[in-house]
Amino acid sequence: MDCNPNDTDDKILLATITLMTKKGIKATTTRAIAVEAGVNEVTLFRHFGNKAGLMKAAVEKFSNVPSMxxxxxxxxxxxxxxxxxxxxxxxxxxxxxxxxxxxxxxxxxxxxxxxxxxxxxxxxxxxxxxxxxxxxxxxxxxxxxxxxxxxxxxxxxxxxxxxxxxxxxxxxxxxxxxxxxxxxxxxxxxxxxxx
Amino acid sequence: MDCNPNDTDDKILLATITLMTKKGIKATTTRAIAVEAGVNEVTLFRHFGNKAGLMKAAVEKFSNVPSMxxxxxxxxxxxxxxxxxxxxxxxxxxxxxxxxxxxxxxxxxxxxxxxxxxxxxxxxxxxxxxxxxxxxxxxxxxxxxxxxxxxxxxxxxxxxxxxxxxxxxxxxxxxxxxxxxxxxxxxxxxxxxxx
DNA sequence: AAGTTATGCAAGCAGGTACTTACTTATATA
DNA sequence: TATATAAGTAAGTACCTGCTTGCATAACTT
Known part of the structure; x- marks a missing residue:
């Protein structure tokens, strides 16, 4: 949840969740994520393997289902x-x-x-x-x-x-x-x- | 709203609304609509011009906002x-x-x-x-x-x-x-x- | 019977998208 | 200073998707 704007992973995952929420998975391109995150597109793949890995990581980072x-x-x-x-x-x-x-x-x-x-x-x-x-x-x-x-x-x-x-x-x-x-x-x- | 399974337009629009609802616009391909409707892909374009026209027609056909x-x-x-x-x-x-x-x-x-x-x-x-x-x-x-x-x-x-x-x-x-x-x-x- | 209309079929083009590879640059650490 | 690590750049590949074109076929109309 804590998002450090200097940390590459955080920047990428924040951009991912933002665009996913707005446009949906299919309409969210890896290029657009890279631009939004201010990072080169290749960096996404180096960090998270592929698009599915990115989405999964973003969802995990930003979901917090507690036991009430x-x-x-x-x-x-x-x-x-x-x-x-x-x-x-x-x-x-x-x-x-x-x-x-x-x-x-x-x-x-x-x-x-x-x-x-x-x-x-x-x-x-x-x-x-x-x-x-x-x-x-x-x-x-x-x-x-x-x-x-x-x-x-x-x-x-x-x-x-x-x-x-x-x-x-x-x-x-x-x-x-x-x-x-x-x-x-x-x-x-x-x-x-x-x- | 009335959908005649023999009418080409109806078959196409029903398939369109079904797939749109399930997958979203971007993930719904014209090829998939054609298969679902049991119709050739070209027929879609002949009837509705382009994908946007299709979506618009389907939404219009299946929405009914009455004045209560x-x-x-x-x-x-x-x-x-x-x-x-x-x-x-x-x-x-x-x-x-x-x-x-x-x-x-x-x-x-x-x-x-x-x-x-x-x-x-x-x-x-x-x-x-x-x-x-x-x-x-x-x-x-x-x-x-x-x-x-x-x-x-x-x-x-x-x-x-x-x-x-x-x-x-x-x-x-x-x-x-x-x-x-x-x-x-x-x-x-x-x-x-x-x- | 002739012609119009609706649809199918095959092929293809152009643009976009996920992902890769090879190389360079910068930064941090030892 | 030397070396490892992270990131940028450029180019390209393979596939998918919207859309077009040309032609064949069936059915319906006059």
Missing amino acids: TKAFKEKITWDLEKDLLAFCEAYHDVLTINQDVIIISFKEVDVLPELEQEIAKIPRQLKILLVEYFNAMQEKGKMISTNTEAQAMNFIWMNFGFFISRARFGDNVTELTSDEMIKNCVQLFARGLTP | TKAFKEKITWDLEKDLLAFCEAYHDVLTINQDVIIISFKEVDVLPELEQEIAKIPRQLKILLVEYFNAMQEKGKMISTNTEAQAMNFIWMNFGFFISRARFGDNVTELTSDEMIKNCVQLFARGLTP
Whole structure:
């Protein structure tokens, strides 16, 4: 993640991820990467063998799929609104850190199926975490009787929809900020799911 | 939209949209389209001039961005749950009909900026419609005081997030059906926004 | 029957792209 | 100072892809 503008490898991988995200793999030429990185084209091949090696290295460098599970369970306060806010912010952070890689995984399902699997771990993990949490809250009598998996997914979908719309359409549809979105999202779920 | 398997134009455009959606514009070759369509490659050029013409024609044929505004205002019952369900189902229909084109617009922002604008009309229209509806409901005392634009966007983002996740990850993350999603989405908003 | 129209087929051209090779230049280290 | 290491330069090869041309064939129209 740390990118030293004097390090050749870093310059190359940054240029690669940037162009991949913008144009897609097929439309990103090794020449264009070399120019963007301010490096000779041969250097790419000397460092990474071939184009596929380059792409792989770039994706690895710029993806960071953490295990949200452990750290989170400790922070739980059993106050629905507070906890949802924490989940929300953490999810947004992960999405933001992995923004480029997520967009690439969307564009290149056909050619990078392993990446899709890797990225799918993010919602899968969060879903498990939320369902466990919702079930516990129900037992405590702090949440209405509802389909916890469906509500967990609704939470994920809402935030993912926001993220991906923002990444593509920008503020073309609405000028709501990320903070306003999170605030209203949490309020909705808290009010909708509290007994 | 109606595709006659005996009509050459239809066969070509169907093959084009299919491959474009799967592989992206750059990776979709005219040779591959010809094979998929069961047609000679020259025929493509005779019918549509060049590759760009082909892509344009395919996108036009398979996109259908309706004006949801008029028809809907008449169907409103001023029962939050019923109306949200109607909005939800209508939105899902529009997304499904335009699925391929939406995926393409995501992949090809760089090369088809006009398409992005066209697709952005869908959420923009729905947002306006929902905000108007929510404001009216508030005046009737049938909705809590809240940021109506934020809640309208939350509704859109949740459904869009569902749609796009389903289109990419399939049931990789959850096996919830579309119907279950809609049901729980509507319940959440109805309970969260009713006074 | 004659002609128009739609399509197939074979070949090829021009430009681009991934990748290679051989040689030179600069920098850092010993 | 001598040597190893990293990078630049120039040229070229093999393949792919969009697109064209010329001709053959079948079907439909008048």
